[in-house]
Amino acid sequence: MHDQPPEQQSHTPPLAPGPQAPYPHYPLMPQTVMPRGVKIARVLLHVIGVLNALSGLLVLSAAVAASAGTVTGVGLNRDDAPSLYLIGVFTLALGTAAIVLAACFRTGRNRVRIGAITIGVLLAVNGLASLTAGQVVSGPVIVLGALVILNCRKPEAVTYFNRPGARWRSRIVRMRSMSASARPASPSASQSTARAAT
Numbered sequence: 001m002h003d004q005p006p007e008q009q010s011h012t013p014p015l016a017p018g019p020q021a022p023y024p025h026y027p028l029m030p031q032t033v034m035p036r037g038v039k040i041a042r043v044l045l046h047v048i049g050v051l052n053a054l055s056g057l058l059v060l061s062a063a064v065a066a067s068a069g070t071v072t073g074v075g076l077n078r079d080d081a082p083s084l085y086l087i088g089v090f091t092l093a094l095g096t097a098a099i100v101l102a103a104c105f106r107t108g109r110n111r112v113r114i115g116a117i118t119i120g121v122l123l124a125v126n127g128l129a130s131l132t133a134g135q136v137v138s139g140p141v142i143v144l145g146a147l148v149i150l151n152c153r154k155p156e157a158v159t160y161f162n163r164p165g166a167r168w169r170s171r172i173v174r175m176r177s178m179s180a181s182a183r184p185a186s187p188s189a190s191q192s193t194a195r196a197a198t
Contacts, residue, residue: 034105034106034160035154035156035157035160037150037151037152037154037156037157038105038151038152038156038157038160038161040147040151041105041116041147041148041151041152041157042102042105043102044144044147044148044151045098045099045101045102045105045116045119045148046098046099046102047144048094048095048098048119048123048144048145048148049095049096049097049098049099049100049102050095050099051095052091052092052094052095052098053091053092053095053096053099054095055091055095056088056089056090056091056092056093056094056095057088057092058088059084059087059088059091060084060085060088060089060092062084062088063080063081063084063085063088064081066078066080066081066084067081094119094122094123097115097119098119101115101116101119102116108161109161109162110158110161110162112161113152113157113158113161116148116152117148117149117152117153119145119148120144120145120146120147120148120149120152121145121149122145123141123142123144123145123148124141124142124145124146124149126138126141127139127141127142127145128142
């Protein structure tokens with residue numbers, strides 16, 4: 001009498017675990033899109049930076065000419081050179097800072113937003129001081145500074161500049177790939193490999 005072969009038990013391979021973050025302390029976060037108000041503030045900072053940089057260079061060239069005594073007929077003399085140097089350096093530094101901050105809007109954090117608000121405040125105060133001195137052309141400067149402040153103080157701007165950093169996202173993706181490569185093979189994969197070897 002032949003022995004009956006044992007009944008073959010159906011083996012269901014375990015389900016592979018779904019995608020998850022490799023470490024709970026660094027969850028994967030979606031990349032935030034730059035809001036419209038932040039884009040407007042960035043464009044305004046570029047405009048402010050270019051205008052202030054050009055103005056600073058012009059004032060510095062006038063200071064050099066006044067200190068050399070080569071300016072005649074415009075009411076400038078050598079005594080005006082120190083104040084012109086100071087104004088030119090300040091204006092050029094303000095324009096350079098505005099351009100640098102505008103370039104950091106895509107990857108910057110809350111410090112970039114605070115720096116943009118500071119530049120807007122400086123522009124508004126400078127424009128108000130010039131307006132009280134009788135310079136009506138300072139009105140657009142006040143408007144530009146106020147628009148930068150308003151757009152950088154919006155709730156969506158605060159949320160955007162407090163987003164997780166791109167450096168942390170790349171580190172998370174790297175750790176996830178390392179965790180996936182170190183994960184042991186499933187039983188079904190090992191059984192198929194053994195069958196192929198026999």
